[in-house]
Amino acid sequence: MQTKRAMILVSNDPESVRLGTNDLIQHLTEALTAYDLQDEVEISTLAGIGKSNILPLVVVYPEATIYGPVKPEDARYLVEEHLYKGRIATDLVSPPKQLSGNIGWLRAHKGYNPAEQRIVLERAGRIDPENIEEFIAENGYQALGKALSEMTPEQVIETIEKSGLQGRGGAGFPTGRKWKFVRMAKGEKKYIICNADESEPGTFKDRIVLEGDPHTILEAMAIAGYALGADEGYIYIRGEYGLAYRRLQHAIEQAEEYGFLGNNIFETGFNFHIHLHTGAGAYVCGEETALIESIEGKRGEPRARPPYPVTHGLWNKPTLVNNVETLANIPAIIRNGAEWYRSFGTPSSPGTKVYTIMGNVNFTGVIEVPMGITLREVINIYAKGMKPGSMLRLAQTGGSSGSIIPASLQDTPMDFESFRKAGVSLGSGALLICDQNTCIVDLVKVLLQFFRFESCGKCTPCRVGTQRAYEIVDRISQGQGKLEDLDVLASLAQEMERAANCGLGQTAGVPIRDMLKHFRTEVEAHIRLGACPTGVCAMTPEVEYV
Amino acid sequence: MVAPTIERDVSAIVQAAIEKHGAQRDALIPILSEVNRALGYIPAEAFQEIRKQLQASPEQINVSKGQLFGLASFYDMLSTKPRGRHVIKFCENAPCHVVGGKAVWDSLRDTLNLKNGETTPDKKWTLVTTSCLGLCSVGPVVLIDDDLYGNVSPEQIDDILARYE
Numbered sequence: 274m275q276t277k278r279a280m281i282l283v284s285n286d287p288e289s290v291r292l293g294t295n296d297l298i299q300h301l302t303e304a305l306t307a308y309d310l311q312d313e314v315e316i317s318t319l320a321g322i323g324k325s326n327i328l329p330l331v332v333v334y335p336e337a338t339i340y341g342p343v344k345p346e347d348a349r350y351l352v353e354e355h356l357y358k359g360r361i362a363t364d365l366v367s368p369p370k371q372l373s374g375n376i377g378w379l380r381a382h383k384g385y386n387p388a389e390q391r392i393v394l395e396r397a398g399r400i401d402p403e404n405i406e407e408f409i410a411e412n413g414y415q416a417l418g419k420a421l422s423e424m425t426p427e428q429v430i431e432t433i434e435k436s437g438l439q440g441r442g443g444a445g446f447p448t449g450r451k452w453k454f455v456r457m458a459k460g461e462k463k464y465i466i467c468n469a470d471e472s473e474p475g476t477f478k479d480r481i482v483l484e485g486d487p488h489t490i491l492e493a494m495a496i497a498g499y500a501l502g503a504d505e506g507y508i509y510i511r512g513e514y515g516l517a518y519r520r521l522q523h524a525i526e527q528a529e530e531y532g533f534l535g536n537n538i539f540e541t542g543f544n545f546h547i548h549l550h551t552g553a554g555a556y557v558c559g560e561e562t563a564l565i566e567s568i569e570g571k572r573g574e575p576r577a578r579p580p581y582p583v584t585h586g587l588w589n590k591p592t593l594v595n596n597v598e599t600l601a602n603i604p605a606i607i608r609n610g611a612e613w614y615r616s617f618g619t620p621s622s623p624g625t626k627v628y629t630i631m632g633n634v635n636f637t638g639v640i641e642v643p644m645g646i647t648l649r650e651v652i653n654i655y656a657k658g659m660k661p662g663s664m665l666r667l668a669q670t671g672g673s674s675g676s677i678i679p680a681s682l683q684d685t686p687m688d689f690e691s692f693r694k695a696g697v698s699l700g701s702g703a704l705l706i707c708d709q710n711t712c713i714v715d716l717v718k719v720l721l722q723f724f725r726f727e728s729c730g731k732c733t734p735c736r737v738g739t740q741r742a743y744e745i746v747d748r749i750s751q752g753q754g755k756l757e758d759l760d761v762l763a764s765l766a767q768e769m770e771r772a773a774n775c776g777l778g779q780t781a782g783v784p785i786r787d788m789l790k791h792f793r794t795e796v797e798a799h800i801r802l803g804a805c806p807t808g809v810c811a812m813t814p815e816v817e818y819v
Numbered sequence: 820m821v822a823p824t825i826e827r828d829v830s831a832i833v834q835a836a837i838e839k840h841g842a843q844r845d846a847l848i849p850i851l852s853e854v855n856r857a858l859g860y861i862p863a864e865a866f867q868e869i870r871k872q873l874q875a876s877p878e879q880i881n882v883s884k885g886q887l888f889g890l891a892s893f894y895d896m897l898s899t900k901p902r903g904r905h906v907i908k909f910c911e912n913a914p915c916h917v918v919g920g921k922a923v924w925d926s927l928r929d930t931l932n933l934k935n936g937e938t939t940p941d942k943k944w945t946l947v948t949t950s951c952l953g954l955c956s957v958g959p960v961v962l963i964d965d966d967l968y969g970n971v972s973p974e975q976i977d978d979i980l981a982r983y984e
């Protein structure tokens with residue numbers, strides 16, 4: 274049997290037939306023949322889709338793109354764009370809000386949620402990540418071409434600045450401003466570094482981009498190189514991401530072969546080379562100065578700042594360090610402009626955010642939605658609700674260094690500004706949803722175990738603070754806690770925040786602070802009653818995770 | 820007659836690693852990773868060998884054994900002690916923990932009769948905990964050598980371990 278590469282489904286319910294489905298099928302068949310695609314594409318019909326104002330409807334697989342209404346005279350254009358040139362015929366795509374509940378499942382089948390807005394993950398899962406031609410067919414390297422041929426470096430930076438893009442690694446620093454600092458820094462030699470050392474527990478968004486759409490990172494880095502005056506870039510990828518490493522390596526080779534990387538790109542005289550560098554297992558290397566130390570072949574111990582990497586980075590040269598998700602936004606912004614980007618999200622936090630959902634919910638995985646949606650929406654719509662028998666007790670946002678928030682805060686819009694006001698960290702976008710069987714003491718103990726293990730040991734507040742804090746919480750979980758311990762914990766958290774050298778130590782106290790702020794009664798129950806209200810803690814001395 | 824063979828092996832492995840990654844300071848971690856991959860750990864003679872070969876290279880890179888040991892002990896994926904034929908890494912972080920990770924860990928410890936970081940007497944298994952592997956949507960996660968297991972339950976441990984020689 275011959276395999277077809279695509280399938281077209283045309284709605285043929287009575288209403289569609291009245292509006293011309295039969296004519297449409299006739300025209301589609303003729304168009305396929307005209308482009309010699311009749312053997313590669315199958316046409317079939319789709320019945321019973323319910324009432325809709327976008328009939329006749331055409332769904333093209335494997336992309337599961339929904340077009341409608343499609344008139345017979347649109348057939349040739351649709352076939353030419355989607356099936357011959359291989360790109361979505363944008364102006365025929367049915368707007369998401371017009372889709373009735375009945376046809377929402379069509380997209381859901383492809384793993385898309387109806388209300389998702391994909392910019393960062395636009396191509397991930399839709400193209401063959403090992404085939405550069407599929408990337409090019411989906412507007413790949415178009416932004417690089419545009420930047421190099423139509424824009425000055427200043428215009429590129431201005432566009433990024435106007436877009437309002439903020440760093441997606443956790444801190445939310447305005448990307449355009451960072452680029453400007455590096456551009457203005459003195460020195461001939463500059464570096465672009467992509468921080469792909471994604472190690473924040475609960476975060477795997479960058480892995481999805483690197484595995485599913487590696488070229489987009491290369492394109493973004495080359496654009497940054499052009500804008501900032503750098504001819505060399507490094508991708509620092511964590512040692513555990515084997516598949517992502519292999520795909521990047523392959524992508525770099527292909528891009529060099531096609532002339533998107535290397536010397537004299539697009540014959541503009543611009544040169545840009547990218548090196549891949551793997552880590553060897555150290556959470557702290559996600560901190561930008563530790564990452565730089567690690568590339569230089571040293572222990573990944575964060576440097577004292579200032580000076581910042583924008584002036585004194587890799588080999589002491591001005592260096593831009595951007596997270597994978599941040600970079601993945603760049604080509605789309607250059608292609609479509611700052612205004613377009615600002616149409617998503619909230620005025621103070623434009624764009625989308627990729628979240629990773631996990632815990633006691635029905636759907637776990639990755640979603641990309643506009644900034645500013647609430648945790649309640651994420652749980653009920655995207656995570657398809659709590660698991661049967663589970664009730665939301667708390668959520669941890671942003672990984673281990675993020676915040677623990679009680680169910681009562683689930684209606685806070687998730688954007689940088691609202692979260693900052695509520696004293697919550699959006700962090701890396703990890704959303705760990707926990708039900709009533711989660712004990713806060715047990716959870717914080719696990720988090721502190723992580724910090725004491727990953728502390729690099731360079732500065733005392735973090736090296737000693739994380740260890741002592743773990744010992745105290747461990748004691749509480751064994752029924753040996755004292756009320757004074759809580760004051761000691763609070764002061765340890767505060768001292769680490771004030772005195773630690775880097776972000777790891779400064780945020781290691783956050784779980785403690787949130788535990789005492791939102792769940793003090795529960796912690797006191799462990800101490801006063803010698804019992805764990807949730808029944809999770811053993812309340813007897815025992816050896817765990819050692 | 821065993822020792823000279825190992826020495827030659829180490830020397831050849833180090834030489835290949837330096838050829839692949841270059842005699843540069845920024846190649847130190849990749850070189851150590853390469854040795855670790857080939858031997859399962861980084862023996863003391865490898866530090867000496869790396870130091871010697873880098874010094875003899877045209878670039879004349881000067882690193883001390885202490886510096887190299889400092890790197891090997893800092894990074895979690897590098898080991899300075901021999902490990903078993905198969906290394907089991909168990910993710911101990913919060914996302915795996917809240918979906919039942921502790922029960923899986925207990926099952927691993929009981930089945931193998933090992934504590935964290937130990938190796939079985941027959942040198943078959945080494946059991947260690949690890950930080951997040953980035954597969955949180957399918958927790959609890961166990962990594963054995965290069966094989967990933969997701970949504971692991973305590974009952975599956977026997978079956979999973981039986982797959983390894």
